[in-house]
């Protein structure tokens with residue numbers, strides 16, 4: 529991390545938190561991205577900003593691992609398109625078969641660093657060498673992305689169902705860009721595809737934990753936290769898109785039986801949506 533603070537630092541923090549309990553997160557590879565600087569930043573966040581964030585991020589990863597497992601079980605051969613992928617490791621985890629295809633999109637410095645490190649990990653045998661994983665460098669705020677993403681999807685081949693994952697990413701985009709990305713996703717999805725979406729509803733504005741996070745993002749990650757975007761669940765409703773599941777960190781903590789003490793005030797309470805495209809528009 530020998531560069532100016534950047535929003536991608538949050539992608540290291542999520543790896544650190546997943547690595548603190550790999551059984552709960554179901555990500556034994558997250559620790560590959562953790563060094564002492566990452567641990568220092570993550571410790572600052574959990575001790576000074578949100579105490580319950582490590583368990584939330586562990587459950588967040590578990591939630592998508594389980595969603596991918598079900599998708600894989602339902603369809604056999606699948607693709608994963610992970611937008612704002614950061615350093616997440618789903619293509620290397622047993623929730624996806626070795627024959628699955630993956631595309632990851634993120635800012636160019638994240639993609640360059642991840643590719644170089646993955647090549648090292650593969651050489652050392654720390655991750656399996658041959659995985660069908662493509663990377664695309666893209667800044668959604670600065671580049672027209674629709675045609676580029678169409679091209680990448682075409683390269684994956686659309687003969688198998690695709691899971692589009694947006695984990696801890698969509699709300700960083702400005703309103704016009706998030707609207708365009710949602711429009712692209714709706715047009716890209718065909719019957720059987722799923723969208724795994726994390727979003728923030730308006731009520732998060734009332735949360736003390738959220739206000740502390742906003743300050744941390746500005747002071748420690750060089751981010752203009754004012755630009756965080758809120759979307760009510762209705763925003764994602766659209767004809768031909770079925771809600772398979774929805775939850776939040778407060779909900780997941782209860783669902784998995786790890787805590788009864790999560791509230792909107794002490795939690796960066798991201799909301800989860802699992803959607804499936806039908807035959808409609």
Ligand SMILES: C[S@@+](CC[C@H](N)C(=O)[O-])C[C@H]1O[C@@H](n2cnc3c(N)ncnc32)[C@H](O)[C@@H]1O
Pocket residue numbers: 535536538539542543611612613614615616633634635638666667668669670694695696697700701
């Ligand atoms: C909180 S991290 C989440 C990373 C990963 N999905 C995870 O859950 O660990 C947010 C990610 O969004 C990416 N991101 C934020 N704004 C972006 C933009 N305008 N274009 C591309 N990627 C962006 C960051 O680089 C970072 O990797």
